[in-house]
Amino acid sequence: MASSGTFNMHGLRACCPQTLCANPRGLCIARPAFRRSKLSIQSFRSTTNWSTDLQSYRRTHNRKRCHTLAATAETEITVEEDTMERMERSLESVTSNFASIRTGRATPTMLDRVKVDYYGAPTPLKTLAGISAPESTMLVVQPYDKSAMQAIEKAIMQSDIGATPSNDGNLIRINIPALTADRRKEMTKSVAKLGEDGKVSIRNVRREAMKQVDKHEKDGDISEDEKKSLADSIQELTDDYVKQIDKLAKAKQDELVKI
Template sequence: MQKTIEATQRSLNTIRTGRANASLLDRITVEYYGTATPLKSLAGISTPDATTIMIQPYDRNTLNLIEKAISMSDIGLTPNNDGTVIRLNIPPLTSDRRKELVKTAAKLAEEGKVAIRNVRRDAIDSVRKQEKSGEVSEDESRDLQDNIQKLTDKYTQKVEQLLQEKEADIMTI
């Protein structure tokens, strides 16, 4: 369940807010010598100010490949290539776009909750199998199932908290 929380956090980090953040580019892969390579393996990524992301490739030959990968991605930013670095200007978000991003964040959080519930289901199934085979008593089985449910509720609440923080971040102008 903790891994699910971490994965949900990483997913939420890829949603852009009004500020430049290098984690926006975490999901972008570049076709490099026939292999899909993560962008951060091919270039240094920095944020010189709140509205710009600067990408400096380690190998200048990859500049056009990186530019193409960013253009083809779903982040909705247009790369500016000056021959040595690529700059991504982060435009201010409109209120409609903010609402769309909040919906996207809610969808990612719901996926995290579903993953937590799947872990709960697997754990409860395991406890029931142990009960049937006689490894644990019926009372122990109920106690374990209650503990699993309490743990599930705790982690679901953590996902909700992550979502609330991200929504506040997105809606802040």
């Protein structure tokens, strides 16, 4: 019977010499010692991810998998990390969309969501032109490719920024009108819709993650208890990201109301 042994940075126990293990280096993972720590969003953003750490540990110690828990541990870590990465991307998209909604002076980010029909492909305007705000009520767009001038002008006119561009053949100037009460209401509704779209995206990630969890249990990669623990962690992530989106949406709406 294996002794208590020692623990590494992942909570995985190294076998003592008396452990019945085929690994010549005397390292394996003993199931009772493993406790999966839940990833926090803050630690995910600021530290090396767990999968990389685990792979590095294996390479450093040239360790073979000698118990099925190695696969179980990595499965849980991978599913949770993948879920967090995808939710983080959804949050970044929502944040970018909110930034494109003007609340005060004109800023280049107002045009972040504008897509131009460039050679038949919808292309972000910011990749086709330099955008500046020389005045608080004006944006200037300088296309890198002058042949795209008309397509850029058309895309701006069809966007939701509520301004008409002026094309002089070299530059496109956009005079940004002051926000009226009606326009503020429209933009507030737009913020609410973008927020809801973001939360739908987060929940879609959760649904896909749970499909992975169900499959891993069906394939025998994780136990029923491990499935429940992993499902709880995924739900916590979902709730955290939904709350962040709600907080961002409220801040943006408050900003619009106070103008």
